Amino acid sequence: MKREPLVNAALFLSLPAVALWAVSTDEPFTITLATRTAILALAGVGLNIALGQGGLVSLGHAAFFGLGGYAMGVLASHAQTQTPILEWPVLIEGATSMPLIWLVAMAVSALAALGIGALSLRTSGVYFIMITLAFGQMLYYFAISWPAYGGEDGLSIHLRNSFPGLNTLDPIQFFGLCFVLLCAALLLSARLKRSPFGLALNAARQNPLRVRAVGVRPFSLRLTAFVISGVITGLAGALFADLNRFVSPSMLSWHTSGEIIVFVLLGGVGRLFGPVAGAGLYILLEQLLDGVSDYWQVFLGALLLTVVLIARGGLIGALAGSEVAHD
Amino acid sequence: MSLLRLSGVTAFYGASQALFGVDLDLREGEAAALLGRNGMGKTTTIHTIFGAPRARSGEIEFDGRDITSTPTHLIARLGIGLTPEGRRCFPNLTVEENLRAAARPGPWTMASVCDLFPRLAERAGQAAATLSGGEQQMLAIARALTTNPKLLVLDEATEGLAPLMRKEIWASVRRLKAEAGLSMLIVDKSLRELAEIADRAFILQRGQTVWTGDIAAIDDDLKASLLGV
Numbered sequence: 001m002k003r004e005p006l007v008n009a010a011l012f013l014s015l016p017a018v019a020l021w022a023v024s025t026d027e028p029f030t031i032t033l034a035t036r037t038a039i040l041a042l043a044g045v046g047l048n049i050a051l052g053q054g055g056l057v058s059l060g061h062a063a064f065f066g067l068g069g070y071a072m073g074v075l076a077s078h079a080q081t082q083t084p085i086l087e088w089p090v091l092i093e094g095a096t097s098m099p100l101i102w103l104v105a106m107a108v109s110a111l112a113a114l115g116i117g118a119l120s121l122r123t124s125g126v127y128f129i130m131i132t133l134a135f136g137q138m139l140y141y142f143a144i145s146w147p148a149y150g151g152e153d154g155l156s157i158h159l160r161n162s163f164p165g166l167n168t169l170d171p172i173q174f175f176g177l178c179f180v181l182l183c184a185a186l187l188l189s190a191r192l193k194r195s196p197f198g199l200a201l202n203a204a205r206q207n208p209l210r211v212r213a214v215g216v217r218p219f220s221l222r223l224t225a226f227v228i229s230g231v232i233t234g235l236a237g238a239l240f241a242d243l244n245r246f247v248s249p250s251m252l253s254w255h256t257s258g259e260i261i262v263f264v265l266l267g268g269v270g271r272l273f274g275p276v277a278g279a280g281l282y283i284l285l286e287q288l289l290d291g292v293s294d295y296w297q298v299f300l301g302a303l304l305l306t307v308v309l310i311a312r313g314g315l316i317g318a319l320a321g322s323e324v325a326h327d
Numbered sequence: 328m329s330l331l332r333l334s335g336v337t338a339f340y341g342a343s344q345a346l347f348g349v350d351l352d353l354r355e356g357e358a359a360a361l362l363g364r365n366g367m368g369k370t371t372t373i374h375t376i377f378g379a380p381r382a383r384s385g386e387i388e389f390d391g392r393d394i395t396s397t398p399t400h401l402i403a404r405l406g407i408g409l410t411p412e413g414r415r416c417f418p419n420l421t422v423e424e425n426l427r428a429a430a431r432p433g434p435w436t437m438a439s440v441c442d443l444f445p446r447l448a449e450r451a452g453q454a455a456a457t458l459s460g461g462e463q464q465m466l467a468i469a470r471a472l473t474t475n476p477k478l479l480v481l482d483e484a485t486e487g488l489a490p491l492m493r494k495e496i497w498a499s500v501r502r503l504k505a506e507a508g509l510s511m512l513i514v515d516k517s518l519r520e521l522a523e524i525a526d527r528a529f530i531l532q533r534g535q536t537v538w539t540g541d542i543a544a545i546d547d548d549l550k551a552s553l554l555g556v
Contacts, residue, residue: 196427196430199424199425199427200429202417202420202428203420203428203429206417206418207415207417209379210411210415211400211429212377212379212399213377213399213400213403213411214403214408214409214470214471214474215400215401215403215404215429215431215474216403216429217401
């Protein structure tokens with residue numbers, strides 16, 4: 001029980017350590033990998049609030065990831081071509097300022113999560129999975145068939161967006177930005193878990209009727225959790241698109257939803273640092289095994305099976321013991 | 328003034344009828360016992376008050392409001408605190424987390440329930456699943472209290488506990504009545520202990536209220552015919 005904070009700290013510090021080591025040995029690609037890990041972990045931290053704390057298996061989180069990405073793409077592409085997004089009734093211009101883009105990405109994701117959540121949370125279990133999947137796929141096909149923003153080809157921007165006081169084109173500075181956001185999300189997630197809201201959410205996952213009998217409505221708890229979860233994943237999407245300077249419908253596809261679930265599962269469902277461990281492991285496997293075989297995901301599949309069948313607590317569970325910390 | 332009033336309440340589990348007309352009238356500040364043999368509808372009556380299952384006919388009124396079709400969580404928010412049969416704590420939350428998860432502002436806080444059940448303070452950081460049965464029972468009562476209810480419903484709060492633990496819980500319930508003046512609806516098998524606390528009693532038989540009156544007025548005939556003791 002006491003080992004988990006240690007494991008968390010080690011995992012957590014390894015990310016900036018790798019990035020700084022890469023700076024000193026001048027390996028920008030490694031910094032990019034660390035940045036990608038931080039961003040994917042951020043998406044996982046978002047999903048973990050719904051999946052780990054709320055027990056909501058959403059197979060539609062790519063919707064928020066992709067919407068965040070498209071928020072970045074649309075704003076930045078309009079800014080670069082200097083054409084307004086909307087002229088009437090109000091003039092809306094594009095933007096290249098990251099804080100503004102993040103806000104838009106989070107607001108769009110919040111709205112989408114509110115709508116999707118309000119409808120899908122009327123169901124549970126396998127129906128919830130299918131409905132979230134359906135919403136995600138709806139957005140995916142919409143993005144493919146809407147030519148204004150690249151359709152199937154996606155949308156690329158020439159320059160990474162700017163952040164006041166930083167040079168975001170410098171890989172380590174952009175990594176720092178993503179890492180700080182990841183820290184903020186982890187902090188929020190930890191606070192949430194210990195708050196009365198988080199405790200009631202946790203209790204509602206186990207027994208909704210019991211929660212109702214003490215005067216709390218599970219639907220409101222879950223919807224709130226779903227929206228917070230979607231907002232964080234949307235922010236990750238905006239960062240991911242900025243990292244690649246490219247956004248495409250594949251960010252919205254159900255493969256992406258599945259991958260985010262895999263991060264959470266690999267790391268340990270409901271563990272605060274589970275998504276960080278999962279995303280790290282995923283990127284590591286991708287890099288190590290991709291050289292061995294094009295079909296490296298076969299190994300990933302085997303690992304996932306092992307985790308699901310034998311080591312339910314994921315990587316964090318294996319390292320820190322199966323007891324979930326109550327600190 | 329009556330705090331909780333049930334009139335002619337019927338309820339069904341699927342196709343089979345469980346309540347055939349329950350009448351009950353609990354006054355503010357009163358402790359009442361709900362009695363009857365096993366399977367006569369005591370727990371179903373309590374569940375029906377909370378809307379699960381819903382009353383098919385009849386009326387349930389709490390604190391001057393009709394709650395017959397109010398959603399369960401709102402019924403609890405109106406001020407009915409339930410200590411369910413079988414305790415039903417949230418097993419993988421700690422004692423303190425169990426109490427914080429549903430707490431609403433009022434005189435009952437973590438500190439005041441720990442004053443009532445000092446053991447809970449000792450076990451604050453322990454997962455509820457690892458507590459003894461009696462401690463879980465205390466936690467279930469404490470959880471109901473921290474929602475700061477107007478009415479506390481205790482369903483079989485001493486069932487299956489060791490004699491010492493039962494004594495401790497009865498002592499706490501007596502304190503609730505004497506010091507806090509809390510209105511209570513108590514289901515229990517132990518008539519002797521109930522008689523020290525409750526003012527009145529309602530006896531159920533086959534899902535109907537068949538006797539209402541002063542708990543002291545329950546004589547041996549009544550015990551033999553309706554309570555089986």
